[in-house]
Amino acid sequence: MAKQIDEKTLAILSRVTVEGNVIFLTCGQLDRKEYLAVNAVLENMGGKWNKKAKGHVYDGDPTDALEQVLLSGEIVPPQKYGYFPTPPELAQHVVALAEVEPGQAVLEPSAGQGGIADHLTGCAVSCVELLPDNAKVLRDKGYHLLHEGTFFDVLPAPEYDRVVMNPPFEKQADIDHVLHAWKFVKPGGRLVAIMASSVAFRENRKTVEFRELLERYGFMEHNPAGSFKASGTMVNTVTVVMDKAA
Structure with missing residues (x-):
């Protein structure tokens, strides 16, 4: 079952910057609890913290994966959110x-x-x-x-x-x-x-x-x-x- 992400963490994630295959945290200083929550999501998306890059590095462009997290509020496999009929x-x-x-x-x-x-x-x-x-x-x-x-x-x-x-x-x-x-x-x-x-x-x-x-x-x-x-x-x-x- 996909893990639900709290709204505060989602708000922080919505303000990150993506440059190439790196996600940078650009929302100022986070306390330890906030950082651990954000880091857990970024790592579950496939990223790893890189001290030299000062950001979370991915194998490819993480933009779509980040978008899916923000849309669903969950850590889920990336997918296109195109046509979904209204229940x-x-x-x-x-x-x-x-x-x-x-x-x-x-x-x-x-x-x-x-x-x-x-x-x-x-x-x-x-x-x-x-x-x-x-x-x-x-x-x-x-x-x-x-x-x-x-x-x-x-x-x-x-x-x-x-x-x-x-x-x-x-x-x-x-x-x-x-x-x-x-x-x-x-x-x-x-x-x-x-x-x-x-x-x-x-x-x-x-x-x-x-x-x-x-x-x-x-x-x-x-x-x-x-x-x-x-x-x-x-x-x-x-x-x-x-x-x-x-």
Whole structure:
């Protein structure tokens, strides 16, 4: 069973610097307990402290392995966090948070095979999906496919009462997707997005600026641990809700 990493250690790890195959701690002086916790994670990722390099040295670029640790909050084997369908219980929850009404125009970017759209009964649902096999499933289900390809190719226009989404998480792509999706919400509309839990604690500029935006327009709640277990990942997630003024 993968070992859970505490949030303080994750926050420290989110501020490290990666140069080539070396990870450098750049968050100032740590006390012994903090260092031992961070060192344990870095070593489990395959790194070894090198006094001469003044950092943890890896056989290759540790960026992806570090990203997986920050996404999952666990020491797990590296894997790509791309398409993971939204489990039914979580899909129902985010749709409830969206407070959709019959007849409303709703956009689901990165729609997958309609894991969220399937719960948007009575709404005029438009989908965007990158993967051809998933796009075919959406068409077969009768959904309006606004675009087959990357969401960023779609020119934003504030035409939707609701945007409900489960974007890709890898390398903080979820922030980029949510910021783009926000441009599609009409005045008085709402956006609800599942995001990686690292958006709650990472301290890089991109994350901090996103949290500042969220403070102005909405709120964040943590989803139960293991919410995506049925979809093949233990990545920890939050749900973000943002309202656009009428």
